[in-house]
Amino acid sequence: MKKSFISAAVLALSIGVTPIASAQELRLTGSGASFPYPIYSSWFKDFSKQTKDVTVDYQSKGSGAGIQDFINNTVDFAASDAAMKDEEIAKVKQGVVLLPMTAGEIVLSYNLDGVKELKLPRDVYIDIFMGKIAKWSDPRIAAANPGVKFPDQNITVVTRSDSSGTTYVFTDHLSTVSEAFKSTVGQGTTVQWPKSFVKAPKNDGVTATIKQTPGAIGYIEYGYAIATKQPMAILQNKAGKFVAPSDESGKAALASAEFPTKTLPGSDTPDLRVWVSDPAGEQAYPIATFTWMLFYKDQDDAKAKALRDLIEYSLTKGQAMAPKMGYIPLPENVIERARKAAALIQ
């Protein structure tokens, strides 16, 4: 606390006096996705503590804003849940290295008195989010959950009011599974839901709304559901099995990720953008995603070295922190790929 105050004062002074004053202390600034913010902030704090003269600051502004900052050269690195589009990459002259850093699952959290375990077949949860199933007493829900008594209550679907990487990944999954969803709603960071669902800002807003609304269901990040002890629905995966969200089932989902063999457009950097829209494994939880950090390929030597150190830290020690914070550690083969690509940051 005190130290950060002092360093903030030093920063303020150095801005006021001369920007070169802090040359011996290297400051890395990043911005972007809010979904991995909890784990990133503990990584960066820990890394800054154990690495002398390097301080990492990260602002959780949202994936879109992070990409914008990255293109405008106002940050040293950025983070995004939706990686970067080809045309966005083309705007960065120094070249881009995109690395998956951690991964998460998106869960369907609900608020139903007395229902401890809720199984949702794929056609059912898609129809709930298309507004076609409007009551918890719907026979299709009852059929999947023998022995559970459902109240005769309206289903209140809670979605995000802000533009969000979480929505992007969730609608990607629904669009992959259902042709009807793809043609009526489609995929995006904000979508026009077919019915006027309740919307709340950010993961915490959706979580709070679900918690306060009997009969509600909504999609949130696994980490938020763990932190708030919200019940999570067990979803049917591609193989037809019902799988609860967990570290293992998330890992199983990521294992099926097939990385593209090509490189990023206009460079020799490997393309590490991959979505597991509908993982095939028997044990795989159906909705999981990587989240990326974005780096400049050609840059200042000292900064490049510090960034490579930071990446190495995140890929080793950082991964060990993931499970208890509600994130999925990267599979070994993905870490290897990321490490190799990180060497290109020079």
Next chain:
Amino acid sequence: MASHHFDHIDRSGSVSGPPSPGDYAFDRGFRGIAWLSAVFILALVVYIIIEIGGKAWPAITEHGLGFLTSTTWNVQTQEFGILPEIWGTLYSSFLALILGGVFGVAIAIFLTQDFLPNRLAVIFRTIIELLAAIPSVVFGLWGIYVLIPLLRPTANWLHEEFGFIPFFSTSLSGPGLGPAALVLAIMILPTVASISVDALRQIPYKIKEAAYGMGTTRWEAILKVMLPTAGSGILAALVLGFGRALGETMALAMLIGNSNQISLSLFAPANTLAALLASSFPEAGPVEIQVLMYAALALLAITLIVNAIGLAVMKFATRKFEAER
């Protein structure tokens, strides 16, 4: 008394005297600063409008006035419309104005018309003004965790028994227009109450005495003399309160449900312009930002129109009630 007698008066202990050069300089300087401040405020407003308008221009030329009457907001297909938000803004603010206005004016009467010993009235007023210091996000949280669960049974009973009335045509599941308007009413209460109190206080005491002297009862005096006399001040309080309600953001973004629909129902989720801006800005792409700027311009225009109407009503009311004073 001959005038030359004044020459012998010792002025050293007096507060009045002919202006010194310093006084002239001070007077000119003060006038200059006052002018400068006034011009600066005007320039600032014009600058803000130009800035927002400039950023919104591409969206204005592309979407035109259809933007104000369309109900879709779909980033994928680049279709944008803010009619539901305009409706939600006006509807929620109007409900808040009715509730907050009635209570605010009632409180002002209660505090000024000798219902309470003076000292107690001061304490009451301070407490009400304290409401204005509560951050809007706290109101939002209070709404989510206290007000909505509290309202839900009543709201759902109303829906079941009187569902045929359009105001109760949906059940209250969670966030919705009703809770949002209620919180909004509480938020504008201090504004309405304290300006109304000031307006009622400004009435010369002899008017009240005259009213009682003519044999009016207390209520006749309040309703037929005091309120009309303070009318323009109370109207100003209501206009200011309404303006505050139109622009309120955080508490509404948390409570109204942010749902893109037009419904008369008090219990259905809705959306407002300010809430739309707050929730969409952080991750908006370049095209969306233009559209949001257009929406901001629309909100500015609504506020302007409402204030203009308020001013006109005030002018009319002043003429009617105060010209004969």
